[in-house]
Amino acid sequence: MFMSEILINAVSQPVKAPQPMVTFSNVGLCFQKHASIFDLLFGRKKKDREFWALQNISFTVCEGDTIGIIGRNGSGKSTLSLVCTKIYRPDRGKVEINGRVQLLALGVGFEKQLSGRENVYINGSLMGLKFSEIRRQIDDIEAFADIGDFMDEQMRTYSSGMKSRLAFAIATAIRPEILILDEVLATGDKAFQDKAMERMKNLQSLARCALVISHNPAQLRKLCNKVIWLEKGKIVMQGDPETVLSAYSAFCANPKEWMAKNNEEPNHPKIIVN
Amino acid sequence: MLRATKDIWENRHALRSQFYVNIKTTVATTRLGLLWWILDPLLLMLIYYFVVKVIFDRGGPNYHLFALCGIVTWQSFSRSITLCTSSLTSNAGLIKQALVPMVLYVIISPLVQAFFYLIGLMIIMVWNWPVLGFQTIGVFILVFLMVLMSFAIGLFLSIFEVYIRDTGKLLSYILRFGFYISPILYSPDRIYEIASIPDYAKTLYSLNPMVHFITAVRDLLFFGRMFDYLPIVITFGVTLCIMQIGLVFFRRVSPYVPKMI
Numbered sequence: 244m245f246m247s248e249i250l251i252n253a254v255s256q257p258v259k260a261p262q263p264m265v266t267f268s269n270v271g272l273c274f275q276k277h278a279s280i281f282d283l284l285f286g287r288k289k290k291d292r293e294f295w296a297l298q299n300i301s302f303t304v305c306e307g308d309t310i311g312i313i314g315r316n317g318s319g320k321s322t323l324s325l326v327c328t329k330i331y332r333p334d335r336g337k338v339e340i341n342g343r344v345q346l347l348a349l350g351v352g353f354e355k356q357l358s359g360r361e362n363v364y365i366n367g368s369l370m371g372l373k374f375s376e377i378r379r380q381i382d383d384i385e386a387f388a389d390i391g392d393f394m395d396e397q398m399r400t401y402s403s404g405m406k407s408r409l410a411f412a413i414a415t416a417i418r419p420e421i422l423i424l425d426e427v428l429a430t431g432d433k434a435f436q437d438k439a440m441e442r443m444k445n446l447q448s449l450a451r452c453a454l455v456i457s458h459n460p461a462q463l464r465k466l467c468n469k470v471i472w473l474e475k476g477k478i479v480m481q482g483d484p485e486t487v488l489s490a491y492s493a494f495c496a497n498p499k500e501w502m503a504k505n506n507e508e509p510n511h512p513k514i515i516v517n
Numbered sequence: 518m519l520r521a522t523k524d525i526w527e528n529r530h531a532l533r534s535q536f537y538v539n540i541k542t543t544v545a546t547t548r549l550g551l552l553w554w555i556l557d558p559l560l561l562m563l564i565y566y567f568v569v570k571v572i573f574d575r576g577g578p579n580y581h582l583f584a585l586c587g588i589v590t591w592q593s594f595s596r597s598i599t600l601c602t603s604s605l606t607s608n609a610g611l612i613k614q615a616l617v618p619m620v621l622y623v624i625i626s627p628l629v630q631a632f633f634y635l636i637g638l639m640i641i642m643v644w645n646w647p648v649l650g651f652q653t654i655g656v657f658i659l660v661f662l663m664v665l666m667s668f669a670i671g672l673f674l675s676i677f678e679v680y681i682r683d684t685g686k687l688l689s690y691i692l693r694f695g696f697y698i699s700p701i702l703y704s705p706d707r708i709y710e711i712a713s714i715p716d717y718a719k720t721l722y723s724l725n726p727m728v729h730f731i732t733a734v735r736d737l738l739f740f741g742r743m744f745d746y747l748p749i750v751i752t753f754g755v756t757l758c759i760m761q762i763g764l765v766f767f768r769r770v771s772p773y774v775p776k777m778i
Contacts, residue, residue: 274776275776325613325775328616329616330612330613330614330616330775331775331776332772332773344616346614347614348613348614352610352611352614352615354538354542356541356542357538357541357542361537361541364534365534365535365537365538368530368531368533368534369531369534369535369611369614369615369617370615370616371528371530371531371616371617372530373530374530374533
């Protein structure tokens with residue numbers, strides 16, 4: 244039934260360009276060190292206190308895309324993900340987002356004193372679900388997290404792997420249109436990582452999109468159809484995973500030398516591979 | 518104000534779960550749990566009863582209940598203000614992950630405290646049951662006013678706390694001071710009677726909303742009569758004005774808050 248529908252669609256609408264879900268154009272974001280409340284109210288800005296965490300970021304995420312984001316610590320990966328969720332307002336440029344975004348970072352939003360089951364409700368409601376919707380999904384979440392009797396134990400007894408299992412199960416169960424994973428897959432065991440991969444592939448096939456932040460090139464290679472490499476808040480390279488990731492590995496082997504060879508700060512996207 | 522109401526209504530499920538979390542965690546962390554919320558005002562009452570009645574030999578008949586009305590009200594007010602102040606900084610993790618409007622984190626503490634306030638008032642009602650009557654329903658108006666008052670002040674303080682972390686520290690001293698300039702251990706008539714206090718100071722004193730608030734609570738639960746409408750209506754009006762200004766201020770500044778916490 245489902246297959247035939249797709250076939251019919253394919254015949255009647257031959258080629259449909261994928262809809263852009265997230266569009267960044269020349270986005271910059273700066274942190275004010277020691278900003279005072281009066282500066283804010285009167286719109287004053289002090290140049291010497293600024294720290295630009297992101298500069299000239301431009302990219303597009305389309306339906307069905309899974310984009311990997313890689314970079315050294317402090318290169319702006321997590322900041323970028325917070326701009327995607329509209330929690331950080333960009334100071335320069337424009338961000339367009341079409342769809343419900345869900346950010347998933349480790350160990351955030353769980354209440355240690357309460358049980359896992361209660362936390363599913365709390366977390367779900369913070370993600371904008373109704374209690375009735377959560378009640379409908381809770382079995383599914385429990386099955387996917389697969390942490391057994393710990394579901395009714397207090398959260399403080401959980402290992403970090405268990406926490407990420409539960410967090411991932413909740414975030415993907417609500418089927419957000421745009422899912423952002425901030426190093427969540429790193430802590431799970433092999434079995435869970437495989438299961439998570441499979442679910443991510445499912446999300447891809449449902450024409451939802453995802454941004455995956457990871458330090459694991461093998462994972463990104465398997466999951467993503469495009470990788471963005473950030474360094475010092477700027478995009479060094481974006482495009483085909485194989486190319487970007489091997490360039491990144493070469494860079495990581497000796498960052499200083501690489502910088503010297505390229506003889507400049509990563510100012511603008513020098514290489515775009517498509 | 519309309520927009521804030523809409524925001525809160527749309528996220529009522531998140532509000533409900535946060536309400537649950539707050540109540541459950543305050544109860545879960547201690548051995549005696551919910552009992553603490555009953556014990557706390559009673560123990561304070563005992564201390565002040567000892568100081569005022571036994572040592573200084575002052576206070577009228579039924580002074581323990583008289584003081585309890587003030588103590589319960591003040592505790593609720595000062596707790597909600599204190600918790601409101603830290604509401605944004607202590608929820609930093611959630612603010613950076615969930616897409617819930619930030620105003621929700623500010624209103625949650627007054628709501629939770631209102632719940633405990635009702636428990637406290639219930640103790641007084643049970644204790645002083647002969648004065649209960651139709652006018653006792655007025656308690657709900659007062660609890661509602663309490664939520665609005667602490668929310669209105671909390672809107673400013675929570676933002677100040679993000680930018681100036683000393684706010685919370687300073688606040689604890691201001692609240693200590695407020696405890697004595699509010700008629701918690703004494704009746705406001707005492708202040709008006711003292712001839713050595715100049716008139717302008719008395720006028721200033723009557724501008725303290727807690728003076729009228731605590732008087733109203735006592736009218737209802739201690740004397741068993743309806744409170745004066747005028748001071749409460751004026752307090753309502755002023756609170757709504759401050760709240761509106763607070764909401765505009767909050768909406769203007771809150772987009773910058775996630776970067777600062």
